[in-house]
Each structure stands twice: as structure tokens, then as C-alpha cells.
Amino acid sequence: xxxxxxxxxxxxxxxxxxxxxxxxxxxxxxxxxxxxxxxxxxxxxxxxxxxxxxxxxxxxxxxxxxxxxxxxxxxxxxxxxxxxxxxxxxxxxxxxxxxxxxxxxxx
Amino acid sequence: xxxxxxxxxxxxxxxxxxxxxxxxxxxxxxxxxxxxxxxxxxxxxxxxxxxxxxxxxxxxxxxxxxxxxxxxxxxxxxxxxxxxxxxxxxxxxxxxxxxxxxxxxxxxxxxxxx
Numbered sequence: 001x002x003x004x005x006x007x008x009x010x011x012x013x014x015x016x017x018x019x020x021x022x023x024x025x026x027x028x029x030x031x032x033x034x035x036x037x038x039x040x041x042x043x044x045x046x047x048x049x050x051x052x053x054x055x056x057x058x059x060x061x062x063x064x065x066x067x068x069x070x071x072x073x074x075x076x077x078x079x080x081x082x083x084x085x086x087x088x089x090x091x092x093x094x095x096x097x098x099x100x101x102x103x104x105x106x107x
Numbered sequence: 108x109x110x111x112x113x114x115x116x117x118x119x120x121x122x123x124x125x126x127x128x129x130x131x132x133x134x135x136x137x138x139x140x141x142x143x144x145x146x147x148x149x150x151x152x153x154x155x156x157x158x159x160x161x162x163x164x165x166x167x168x169x170x171x172x173x174x175x176x177x178x179x180x181x182x183x184x185x186x187x188x189x190x191x192x193x194x195x196x197x198x199x200x201x202x203x204x205x206x207x208x209x210x211x212x213x214x215x216x217x218x219x220x221x
């Protein structure tokens with residue numbers, strides 16, 4: 001198993017704060033990097049599938065960047081809202097998942 | 108609505124019994140997957156199938172079996188050989204071959220072995 005690591009493990013922020021977290025993955029034979037959001041009592045939902053080095057994708061207040069040469073991706077949330085509270089998962093194209101970052105946004 | 112349906116949502120089993128978890132999708136996806144989640148760990152791949160009548164072992168296949176007789180269905184059997192079966196199980200599907208398309212997940216099945 002080629003490890004996918006996420007940090008931090010959990011994050012507590014105030015409403016309105018911007019935040020970011022990291023996913024590191026094996027850079028050899030890279031093809032794609034996935035980000036998912038998993039809210040409590042719901043199914044995980046895809047945020048982004050990223051394939052190109054230097055790529056940046058955006059969905060509303062959430063954006064992600066990708067560095068395939070060094071093997072990391074950042075997920076950014078601008079102006080966090082309580083509804084952003086969820087576990088954020090990343091996965092390699094080998095479908096190996098990281099343990100996730102738990103985000104809690106306090107109002 | 109299109110999606111993935113897992114059943115049952117909760118299941119209790121006595122030690123030594125086999126149990127089958129159902130996963131059905133109406134998204135017309137070729138690829139389907141089973142994952143297991145344990146507390147504090149990421150999702151771990153049990154089995155995946157990229158086409159009907161074909162499936163491959165994932166990272167933790169021991170003690171599990173699957174079948175893919177229909178495109179829509181990918182049931183997972185947790186056998187008595189699985190030493191620690193209590194866990195949360197997620198089924199997923201994707202339109203593309205493994206790793207290239209986003210995964211669509213069901214709501215999961217929680218199995219507890221008594």
C-alpha cells in the first residue's frame with residue numbers, strides 16, 4: 001500500500017476564518033488525486049479530481065492546488081461556515097485514501 | 108433519482124456467521140468498489156470490479172468475497188474467516204476505470220459482530 005497522508009487530523013475554526021489542509025501522496029506514477037467531503041450521516045461527495053501539475057480547481061469558497069512533482073495537494077476554504085463542518089478526504093488514483101481531516105466550524 | 112443504495116444500514120451478526128451486504132447502483136457505471144472504515148483510519152479498499160463478471164482484490168480482501176453478475180449489483184459477503192468484521196462498509200461506483208473518475212458513494216452499512 002502506498003500511503004496517502006493528511007494533516008492536520010482535526011481542525012477547529014471560527015465562522016469566517018479561512019483554513020487549509022494538506023494531502024501528501026506518492027509522486028511516482030501519478031495519474032490523479034481526488035478530494036471528497038464527508039458530512040456526518042451522509043455519503044462522501046466528490047469535490048475535485050485533479051490530474052495536472054500546478055492545477056488549481058475551485059468550487060465556491062473551496063479551492064485546491066496540486067503539486068505532482070513533490071506529491072502534495074492543498075485544500076483551501078475561504079470564510080468557513082458551519083455547513084463546511086465535515087471530514088475532508090483525499091485519495092490517490094490507486095484509490096488509497098488518507099485518514100481525513102475533520103473540520104469543525106463554530107458559529 | 109440516480110444513485111447507490113446499500114442495505115441493510117445496520118446489521119448484527121453472531122460470530123461464525125456469514126453475512127451479505129447489498130450494493131445496487133442505477134448510474135450505469137462500469138466500476139464498483141467496496142471499502143471498509145475503522146475508527147481513526149482512512150477508507151481501505153476490499154474489492155473492486157471494473158466490468159461485469161470480473162473483480163479484483165483490494166488491500167484487505169482476506170475474509171471477504173464478492174460477485175458481479177449484473178452491472179447494477181456488487182454484493183459483498185463477510186465470511187466467518189474475517190477475523191475482525193465489525194466496521195462501517197461503504198460501496199462506491201465510478202463511470203471510468205479505477206482511479207480516473209470520481210467515486211459516487213452509498214450511505215454505508217454498519218456491521219456489528221456480537
